[in-house]
Amino acid sequence: MGSKRTLVTGCYGQLGRAVRALAERRGVAGEFDFCDIDTFDMGDPAAYGQFDWDAYGTVINCGAFTAVDAAETPEGRVSCWRANASGPSLLARTCAAHGATLVHVSSDYVFDGTRALHDEKEPLSPISVYGQSKAAGDLAVMGCPRHYILRSSWVIGDGKNFVRTMWGLSDRVAAGELAQVTVVDDQEGRLTFTDQMAAAIFHLLDAGAPFGLYDMTGSGAVRTWADIARATFEAANGNGDKVVPVTTAAYYASAKGPVAPRPEHSALDLSKLEATGFSPRDWEDELAEYLASLRAELRG
Template identity: 55%
Template sequence: MTELGKQLQGVPTPIDGMVLFDLPVHGDARGWFKENWQREKMTALGLPDFGPVQNNISFNAEVGVTRGLHAEPWDKWVSVATGRVFGAWVDLREGPGFGTVFTAELDPSRAIFVPRGVANGFQTLEPATAYTYLVNDHWSPDATYSFVNLADDTVAIPWPIPLENAEISDKDRAHPLLAHALPVLPRRTLVLGANGQLGRALRARLGDAPHIEYATRADLDLTSPDLGTARRWRDYGVIVNAAAHTAVDAAETPEGRAAAWAANVTGVAALARVAAAHGVTLVHVSSDYVFDGSSERPYREDDPVAPLGVYGQTKAAGDAIVASTPRHYIVRTSWVIGDGSNFVDTMASLATRGVDPRVVDDQVGRLTFTDDLARGIAHLLDTRAPYGTYNLTGAGEPRSWAEIARRVFELTGHDPARVTPVSTAEYFAGADAPVAPRPRRSVLDLSKIEQTGFTPHDADTALAHHIAH
């Protein structure tokens, strides 16, 4: 008999991410009423906001009907409308939890959240039982499923009714044993801009596991009208957008302006639509150029943007779009140095070739090395930090470009006095092509990301390491 008057509460289970819920059921002589799924109340208790899109019901006429064990590539909210079941779940996700088992009885006063990749099965304990589940993807024949046999001795599920006396389909009886079950891989991670400096650093950090995918513009064009169907997007958990139009001076030309808006706004908007529609976490890399550089203190994440040039305008617009998606990390950075053409390596080359450069001394900020940027992005994802905007640069004392150039000369064994400091106006005086305005102060406040447990590397120390290697 259904228990009435329970308090809504969630109870963790031995399977990671799977939560058993008690549901308040209100009854009288007419019958009963319950809120079977209430997003606001249940997410407040820790249930993932998993975004269901389909509701399925399995009606079972007799006692002993046994179904499962099926692991699908979507999350499920499982409950009972009428009757009672013995439920069994086996974790088939790749990782240390593989093979973990949990069982519980469900009636209308109990429900359970079953994460993607956890096999679901049940046995009816009363006639006319209706077993229901909300899922956050539409059924698809193209999806990858995994199964485990109901009678597997290593799983050892204590079915109340012996399986030889149960009503089971031939298909369910033929499922593989746990030793031969196909592990369910995590949802895929897609890194865009794979050939760029940050893209290469992300590959070094994330590796080449089967569920990690890297793409260039040739592989996936964000401006294509077919983007929405270019992948089975429900199979993706994370998209890291490390691609952008970063030619800040070229963006001031008519052709460059169009290219910057296409890559940094139109493409980002299309990507945001995909992420929002399919429950994907979107990581978007932004820039100090969204600020005008007039602040005497480090910029915080919630400071108003005030971009000076076209590039900064497109990045600010892209940030606003990404911020509208439910699951997002906007990672603002500055003065990025990585594997490829960059300021530090250019200065080292000039020093070696005997060239004495003129370098601006009225722009102040911190270097950010791509391995640190990739490490910070991985940290936000691994720790499931609260969604939002995070500043991420190197730590330590801010420097001007001229100070950094002199330090590069010193670290490479050359006289730092060979670097001549000049103002930005002097440096670009007489330029033949359009020049983008630069923020004079690009120092970003790092306290928010530090509060998540991430410690950025000191920029001066990272510079010395970069030169040494």
């Protein structure tokens, strides 16, 4: 990554933790600085004066507002745009001024989900506040001459995530607290495990790959959220039959607050990233390993 230091924002999040872990495994963590919103609010122009930006050759932005439904509220909309659009815009301007490389993580939510497979050339078409803010952030980052944008979907890593939530629900069904669980089956995509995203980021930087936008998720079959929930229930308690598939409309029919529209199709074309020499692992293999680790953690 060069002789200069690397700054990682959003270090407490799932991806930030994965980037730190990979840096530690590679023995280069001493060349990194890590921060989160408690010490560096990247959406605040006044916060930028605390750093000597000439010391950094690379900035890896792992920070984001990801509460997609909360983003549809008046308060959430402000926070969402600050983190996902204003912050990346300020980072891009700063990195451009100091000749640094900016790495930024995007989302399948920048698309309306009408295409079965999305590639890097597809026009932006967000249908939610979260998606709109991420699209704006992408456009801002593209203004930095030295940039990598990695577009992801359905992120799973250390911390609260869909699979861990499903495991807990499986336990509640097994204990008789719940009869069954409904999960949407009309949204399709692939999981993105944060260890693979971190590895892809390091690969692009180390390989000196062409700057630009890359799709990055796990490889393999395209599934639904209900499929993933069923696999988790089976691994947890052998009760996958207690996952009842429903439409998105039916699932959110009784929601009390605003609900963000979701893309129906979230699968991303990985061929551009693979052409650089990085082949993401099959996400179902990673899911099996992750479920095994959850069993060891939660069952003792």
